[in-house]
Amino acid sequence: MKTICVVGLGYIGLPTATILAAGGMKVTGVDVRPEIVDAINRGEIYIDEPGLDTLLRSAVSSGSLRASLAPAPADAFIIAVPTPITADHGADMSCVVGAAESILPCLRPGNLVILESTSPPGTCRDLLRPILERGGLAVGTDLFLAYCPERVLPGKILEELVRNDRVVGGITAESAVKARDLYARFVKGEIVLTSATTAEMIKIVENTFRDVNIALANEIALQCEQLGINFWEVARNANRHPRVNVHQAGPGVGGHCIAVDPWFLVESFPDASGMIRCARERNDSMPAHVIDTALTLLADVKKPRVAVLGLAYKADVDDTRESPALKVAAGLRDKGVEILCYDPHVRKAPVPLAPPKECLAGADLALLLTDHTEFRQLDPARVAEHMRHRRVYDTRNMLDHRAWATAGFEVTLLGAGRSASRRERRS
Numbered sequence: 149m150k151t152i153c154v155v156g157l158g159y160i161g162l163p164t165a166t167i168l169a170a171g172g173m174k175v176t177g178v179d180v181r182p183e184i185v186d187a188i189n190r191g192e193i194y195i196d197e198p199g200l201d202t203l204l205r206s207a208v209s210s211g212s213l214r215a216s217l218a219p220a221p222a223d224a225f226i227i228a229v230p231t232p233i234t235a236d237h238g239a240d241m242s243c244v245v246g247a248a249e250s251i252l253p254c255l256r257p258g259n260l261v262i263l264e265s266t267s268p269p270g271t272c273r274d275l276l277r278p279i280l281e282r283g284g285l286a287v288g289t290d291l292f293l294a295y296c297p298e299r300v301l302p303g304k305i306l307e308e309l310v311r312n313d314r315v316v317g318g319i320t321a322e323s324a325v326k327a328r329d330l331y332a333r334f335v336k337g338e339i340v341l342t343s344a345t346t347a348e349m350i351k352i353v354e355n356t357f358r359d360v361n362i363a364l365a366n367e368i369a370l371q372c373e374q375l376g377i378n379f380w381e382v383a384r385n386a387n388r389h390p391r392v393n394v395h396q397a398g399p400g401v402g403g404h405c406i407a408v409d410p411w412f413l414v415e416s417f418p419d420a421s422g423m424i425r426c427a428r429e430r431n432d433s434m435p436a437h438v439i440d441t442a443l444t445l446l447a448d449v450k451k452p453r454v455a456v457l458g459l460a461y462k463a464d465v466d467d468t469r470e471s472p473a474l475k476v477a478a479g480l481r482d483k484g485v486e487i488l489c490y491d492p493h494v495r496k497a498p499v500p501l502a503p504p505k506e507c508l509a510g511a512d513l514a515l516l517l518t519d520h521t522e523f524r525q526l527d528p529a530r531v532a533e534h535m536r537h538r539r540v541y542d543t544r545n546m547l548d549h550r551a552w553a554t555a556g557f558e559v560t561l562l563g564a565g566r567s568a569s570r571r572e573r574r575s
């Protein structure tokens with residue numbers, strides 16, 4: 149195999165195309181957005197991923213990677229396009245369908261097609277195969293088709309593309325072997341072979357497992373608030389049990405994976421996914437809980453002002469897709485609260501952004517929504533100088549509550565409420 153066409157040049161497709169090109173393959177990268185194609189052909193990356201710029205520049209200048217708006221004939225095609233959810237929580241497979249249709253004119257006997265997009269189980273068999281066969285070639289004999297999910301961590305994509313174990317699921321055993329041979333060119337982790345539908349299910353199970361466990365933590369956190377005890381103390385000590393792993397509670401679940409993929413199972417199996425749906429709904433309910441708590445904390449203030457700290461969906465990234473912090477900020481604004489938001493990693497957002505001092509100036513509540521490393525270093529005494537009321541609501545349990553209390557703050561902790569955080573301070 150010498151030539152590869154990667155369709156979709158985002159967080160997954162671009163590093164994959166680049167690493168294949170760096171390994172000696174001739175790669176055509178395809179995207180529907182001309183600005184992405186142009187940037188890549190200039191040797192520029194448009195996503196923030198350590199190490200990718202150098203690798204991309206050398207792949208483009210050596211001629212091994214070229215971006216294009218249209219697919220080109222190749223030995224193998226990798227599809228890495230988005231699979232979001234619709235407004236009513238169905239899987240939106242329109243990009244996968246579009247990508248599959250776009251490669252049809254390029255397909256030749258012996259070609260391998262790989263889907264990397266996270267997809268409902270059965271997608272290769274029931275959606276992709278019929279589309280590919282429209283070109284007159286039979287999957288399994290003329291064409292090979294496999295599903296190879298991605299489990300990389302943004303910020304460490306290049307490292308994890310190489311190091312992580314991979315699951316490779318073939319529509320036929322031969323399809324799986326052919327896909328394995330391609331990934332073996334750069335993957336140092338173990339490559340496990342299975343069926344396409346099993347591989348599709350494995351990917352969704354990984355994210356659903358995390359979502360359900362976070363929902364359990366969130367539910368216990370709400371119960372602890374009602375009991376007037378501290379969830380974090382409960383979780384920490386329950387986790388001393390060698391077979392227990394209570395996850396972290398928080399203001400909700402964001403990102404384009406954990407907050408999205410479980411819905412694929414709910415849609416596919418409406419009668420056998422009650423728990424998964426409940427977990428999704430519990431996690432989706434957390435922003436409203438944070439908003440209610442914040443409003444309670446501000447009940448005595450006439451024209452309340454909140455300094456929102458953090459908009460990204462998780463620590464130390466700039467990604468705000470499905471971020472619960474955005475929902476909290478927008479929800480407070482809709483309730484008539486004046487908000488200013490500060491996030492050291494986010495430069496654009498649909499809520500007002502401000503530098504830290506301006507964000508805190510005259511605020512009645514500092515509301516911490518993302519556990520960015522930078523926020524750990526906040527000096528409560530200096531924060532207090534800017535604020536009108538010394539009140540802080542920590543939804544991530546990341547601040548030094550004693551230090552904040554010593555600086556005169558009334559500290560509220562998600563999962564503990566006001567009284568429990570006072571007790572924690574005394575203990």
Ligand SMILES: NC(=O)c1ccc[n+]([C@@H]2O[C@H](COP(=O)([O-])OP(=O)(O)OC[C@H]3O[C@@H](n4cnc5c(N)ncnc54)[C@H](O)[C@@H]3O)[C@@H](O)[C@H]2O)c1
Pocket residue numbers: 155156157158159160161178179180181184228229230231243244246247250264265266267298299300301302404405
């Ligand atoms: N980003 C991650 O960390 C991650 C991890 C595991 C799995 N995934 C999955 O991988 C898939 C891709 O995710 P991503 O984060 O790379 O998405 P992305 O939005 O960053 O990139 C996808 C790219 O595909 C392009 N595109 C859309 N339709 C196209 C078409 N028909 N032809 C060519 N290009 C097209 C878009 O313009 C975009 O540039 C999704 O299914 C996602 O769930 C992502």
